[in-house]
Amino acid sequence: MKTSTLTNRLVRIFSYSRITGGSEVALIGAVFVLYSWYWPVSEHIVHIIIFFLVLSLWIERKPALSRQLTFLLPATFFFLLLAWLFLSVTWSGAIHQSLSYALLVILTGMTAVMLGTVVGLERTIRGILVGVVFLQLHGLTVPDEYGRNLWEGGYNSGLFSNPSSLSVLVGAGLLAAIFLNQSNIRQKVTLWIFVIYLSWAVWFTHPILTTVVAVPVALLAVVPILHARRVQQKFRLPLIGAYLLGGSAATGLFWSNRAPLLALVGEDSTMSLRTVIWAYYWEAVMWRPVIGAGWGNSYGWNPIERDRLQQVSEFFPAHNGFIDTASMLGLVGLGLLVATLVSLFFAGISRVVVGESPLGHSFIPVLVVYLSLNDMMATSLPKFIGILLLGLMSGLILRDPTEDSAGKDMLVDSTRGGVEHQQGTVLTEK
Numbered sequence: 001m002k003t004s005t006l007t008n009r010l011v012r013i014f015s016y017s018r019i020t021g022g023s024e025v026a027l028i029g030a031v032f033v034l035y036s037w038y039w040p041v042s043e044h045i046v047h048i049i050i051f052f053l054v055l056s057l058w059i060e061r062k063p064a065l066s067r068q069l070t071f072l073l074p075a076t077f078f079f080l081l082l083a084w085l086f087l088s089v090t091w092s093g094a095i096h097q098s099l100s101y102a103l104l105v106i107l108t109g110m111t112a113v114m115l116g117t118v119v120g121l122e123r124t125i126r127g128i129l130v131g132v133v134f135l136q137l138h139g140l141t142v143p144d145e146y147g148r149n150l151w152e153g154g155y156n157s158g159l160f161s162n163p164s165s166l167s168v169l170v171g172a173g174l175l176a177a178i179f180l181n182q183s184n185i186r187q188k189v190t191l192w193i194f195v196i197y198l199s200w201a202v203w204f205t206h207p208i209l210t211t212v213v214a215v216p217v218a219l220l221a222v223v224p225i226l227h228a229r230r231v232q233q234k235f236r237l238p239l240i241g242a243y244l245l246g247g248s249a250a251t252g253l254f255w256s257n258r259a260p261l262l263a264l265v266g267e268d269s270t271m272s273l274r275t276v277i278w279a280y281y282w283e284a285v286m287w288r289p290v291i292g293a294g295w296g297n298s299y300g301w302n303p304i305e306r307d308r309l310q311q312v313s314e315f316f317p318a319h320n321g322f323i324d325t326a327s328m329l330g331l332v333g334l335g336l337l338v339a340t341l342v343s344l345f346f347a348g349i350s351r352v353v354v355g356e357s358p359l360g361h362s363f364i365p366v367l368v369v370y371l372s373l374n375d376m377m378a379t380s381l382p383k384f385i386g387i388l389l390l391g392l393m394s395g396l397i398l399r400d401p402t403e404d405s406a407g408k409d410m411l412v413d414s415t416r417g418g419v420e421h422q423q424g425t426v427l428t429e430k
Contacts, residue, residue: 001240002362003071003235007118007134008179013403017155022171024118024123024127024172025116025123025126025130026056026127026130027119028072028119028123028126028131029055029127029130029134029208030131030132030153031050031111031112031115031131031232032127032128032131032132032385032388033134033135034050035385035387036131036135036165036326037314037383037384037386038135038156038159038160040314042100042104042295044100044104045312045398047104047107047108047352048107050107051107051110051111052099054111054114054118055114057084057114057118058114058117061118063117063118063399063400064399064402065117065399066397066398066399066401070345070346070350071347071349071397071398072342072398074340074344074347074393074394074398075394075395075397077336077340078109078113078391078394079109079113079345079393081119081258081333081336081337082105082109082110084329084336085102085105085106085295085329085333086106086295087091088102088235088291088292088294088328088329088333089295089296090294091291092293092295092296092311093293093294093297093309093311094295094311096098096160096299097296097311098294098295098311101295101296101313102295102296103306103325105295106388108384108388108391109391110389110391111320111388111391112387112390112391112392112394113391113392113394113398114391114392116391116392116394116395116396116397116398116399117396117398117399118158118395120396120399121360121363121396121405122180122181122360124392125176125179125360125363126176126180127177128172128173128176129173129180129194131169131173132170132172132173132176133198134196135169135170136166136170136173136198137157138159138196139160139166141388142159162353164210164270164378165336166167167202167210167211167376168208168210168378169385170198170211171211171370171374171403172213172367172370172371173198173203173213174195174198174199174201174202174215175215175219175366175367175370177191177194177198178362179362179363181360192335193210201403202215202345209265209267210374210377210378211374214369214370214373214374215370217369217373218366218369218370219366221250221362221365221366222359222362223243224240224243224244225240225349225353225359225365226359227243228421229353229356229359233354236353237354238353240353242350247365252273257395259270270329271377274319274377274409275388276321277317278318278319278320278323280302280304281299281317281318281323281324281327282326284299284304284327285323285326285327285330288330289331290330290332291329291330291332292327292329292330292332292333293328294310295326295328295329296312296313296328297309297310297311297312297328298310298311298312298315298316298325298327299317300317301317314384315428316379316382319375319378320373320375320376320378320379321375321379321380321381321382322338322376322381322385324379325337325381325382328382337381340390340394341368341371341372341390344364344368344390344393344394345364345368345369345395346365347364348361348362348363348364348368348393348397349362349365351364351397351401357401364393364396367389367393368393371389
């Protein structure tokens with residue numbers, strides 16, 4: 001009897017579905033770490049190998065794709081953004097360098113979309129969490145510029161040159177932990193440990209105000225979704241519209257009265273001169289307003305000049321991802337980026353509110369809000385990690401929602417012929 005019990009347990013642990021699921025989670029985590037630019041890897045062969053590995057998975061799985069326009073739009077806008085990015089190389093000052101950088105970004109985006117369609121929501125969230133925890137724990141072992149590690153009072157960001165680069169990723173990991181499903185008490189306890197640890201990391205080890213504010217504000221996006229799911233179908237979209245109008249009004253009210261509010265947290269109305277920098281670089285955007293300076297081109301630090309461009313990657317001086325995108329891709333590129341974000345936001349809400357998919361799918365609009373808020377104060381979307389996350393979300397939305405129905409996207413216990421009940425860490429719908 002004991003031997004039979006042990007055998008059954010080993011079969012469950014090493015079942016095909018568990019091995020497959022674990023491998024996919026590890027792949028998402030590895031890709032997340034690679035494209036975080038924690039270890040800058042610019043060798044094209046690495047990115048090409050990953051692309052063809054994911055392409056082979058995509059061909060083998062043949063994931064079902066949604067045919068609804070709402071779910072097709074995000075991927076459409078995202079691919080148009082990548083196409084415009086590639087086209088912008090032709091008017092770059094150094095075509096060979098910009099082309100090299102653009103090819104890496106395009107490989108990143110296409111890989112991400114395929115990964116999202118193949119892996120699905122649950123394993124994608126797990127992979128993001130695995131990647132963030134790895135970055136965070138490795139960062140604890142790397143001393144800062146003064147030779148101090150975190151436990152010695154160091155302001156540690158691991159191999160990142162700027163702590164905010166790690167902070168935005170830790171915030172994404174915290175959101176992933178909050179939305180991750182689990183089926184038993186052991187998994188619940190483990191995830192609560194991650195939630196508490198990453199909350200501590202956001203607040204104490206990487207005290208970047210943008211992340212501290214962006215995480216809770218992004219979570220507020222769940223409130224209208226929860227409310228809409230509890231009213232009649234015909235009232236759901238008008239209710240979402242009312243919430244959006246209220247949120248827009250609150251944002252406008254905050255901006256017009258930001259000086260006394262920001263003073264409460266030790267900031268002035270310029271937000272550490274952010275608004276001054278934005279105005280400065282927005283003026284530079286107007287030098288080439290329609291098509292921009294070309295992908296991978298930067299005006300650099302002050303003083304900037306119209307014809308003095310630098311060919312760079314992962315360097316964005318405007319402290320605003322939307323302005324940085326506009327400087328390279330013009331208002332056309334900025335419009336495609338905003339269209340991708342807006343369509344992702346509404347497609348995610350539509351899937352949960354109208355399509356009545358599991359509440360965990362609201363992770364997509366929440367992540368869109370989080371990244372958008374971050375890029376109003378810093379820059380992540382034009383970076384590799386931003387392109388990766390945009391591509392993953394586009395792929396997840398493009399994936400047929402029936403593929404993510406109960407059990408298809410979880411680590412299934414094949415020996416029991418069913419799927420265990422899934423319950424959210426924090427956002428559990430009764």
